[in-house]
Amino acid sequence: MEEFRVPVEEETYISLLKVCEWNRATQEGTRVYSRISKSTTHLSIRLGNALLSMFVRFGNLLDACLSIDPDLMTMTSVISASELLGDEKFGRGVHGYVIKAEFGIDVSVNNSLIQMYSSVGNFEEAEKLFCRMGSKDVVSWTAMISGYEKNGLPDKAVETYNQMEFEGVTPDEITIASVLSACASLGLLDTGIKLHELSNKTRLIEYTIVRNTLIEMYSKCRLVDKALEVFKQIPEKNVISWTSIISGLRINNRSLEALKFFRQMKLSLKPNLVTLVAALSACARVGALTYGKEIHAHVLRSGLGFEEFIPNSLLDLYVRCGRMDYAWVQFNAHKEKDVSSWNIILTGYAERGDGKLASDLFQRMIDEGVNPDEITFIALFCACSKSGMVDEGLEYFNVMKNRYSITPNLKHYACIVDLLGRAGFLQEAVEFIEKMPMKPDPAVWGALLNSCRIHKQVELGELAAKCIFEMDSESVGYYVLLCNLYSDSGKWYEVARVRKMMNERGLTVDPGCSWVEVKGSVHAFLSGDESHPQTTEINAVLEGLDERMKTAGFEIPRNSLADKVEASKADIFCGHSERLAIGFALINTVPGMPVRVTKNLYMCGDCHNMVKFISKVVRREITVRDTEQFHHFKYGICSCGDEGYWRRLSK
């Protein structure tokens, strides 16, 4: 840069600073700064802000602060800049300056300080400031509420909101949005509904942000139809409205509908990264490989292929669709792999019951200098459990605590109970639970109950169930497990008793549903649904296969449609919908083409047998991904160890 020969106007400095800032020209920028500080003793606010903005972009906050004689507005900018960069130390420095320069009575300055402290998780400081503030406004309250909400303390957020209401402060749309978000994460439907009513009364409902968070709240409280209703009422839906409803449907197991909304959205709006991640997640849940690949092509074309969560979402898509080949291509193409990338691919092998490969991968991950996190170990425990690698699993449990200093949480304990129990070490599993340093939750007992089902240990299973229902009598999954334990053990009277209990408590099991992709689009099959136009043909194919199985000397699986006496076998909650999906795929695809099915429940033993047989006689590879694992059928053999490790043990 040339020396300036003429007196330079402020405007010129500002332009120069902007050029340096945008070109990240640190040295030149610093030279301009030193020239400015030599040529003038007084900085105008505009010049100060330009300098500040440049230094902030360079990450040099100290210079940023020293370069100016800040006023109130500049102070708030500096504070929010330090929050943006997560630099609490600097923020504290500014705080000190605020006190010295007597800015401390300004509400806005204090609000930004509260925000800064709570966003770095320093609630002690934020609360202290908040309490000491002579005059608080709605922004101060909202800063506290959203601070709690975003940093994992949603209950404190709701509490603070109640306090605010008590003190007679009127909330605005941002307050409502923040507290609704907290209700969403807590599943506080009652409070959420009250806020909805309040929004109607105060007309705050007119703000799209309020409706958007209502969509989130209702979705997370499992009332996705209510969310749809709110969505329809938004006159000008923005990207967040669409993304909220797409992910709302996704988390309520309505991914196919979610994709429908995604398509519709694209007619009028451009999806952003968050939308794309939600859409990819929906694709992954229903095995929509072709559509997912289209999105992949689209993100590559628009240069977003390696932005933020996109690479890992794509990886997850391929793993869940059972395409480990694509998954590896994606994994290797992604240069900035993080621990999640490794976790996704590890989970893939865990779901396939490939403990050996998972443990090799774990070693590779360590060798490449990636630090495992708690999810890594959950994946590892699952892999070990499904492969019967008990000793290895227990060893990882020690390694996790001792080498990686990760304190086991309830999920880890549940995994270990599963590891021991599945392998038949039920007594050890019980002792393990007794020695836990915290109160076992329903999931821990659920792992034991599942093991009891596998090993037909009715009495111990009943004990586990009793512990579960004392804490959680709402989750249907545990009733299903208990029913299956009884039915596997031939205790029909008990099965009927549990089912009656479920009815009395108004609990229903999701209907069985299977998805299959044929010629690029996904078709859904509900168990027992005969409304599909090709039902007759599908049934004919399945009956034909039944015949062939009979001739081949197989035990004939019962036909789900003719299934009248329900509580008579281990598969009462399977629904057999995968049979319909497979039948449909066989009719509509060319011979030899692999069939990939995804289902929302566990696959029962009968279906497992039947699919094994089908894969043999029609000479097709058939993949069924159920809620627990992948079953890859080929030549009459399943990848889960023919009948699955746990199935063999239970015989």
Place this chain on the structure above:
DNA sequence: GTAGGGTTAG
């Protein structure tokens, strides 16, 4: 004349 604080979706 303009500017600063709290803002929803993964």
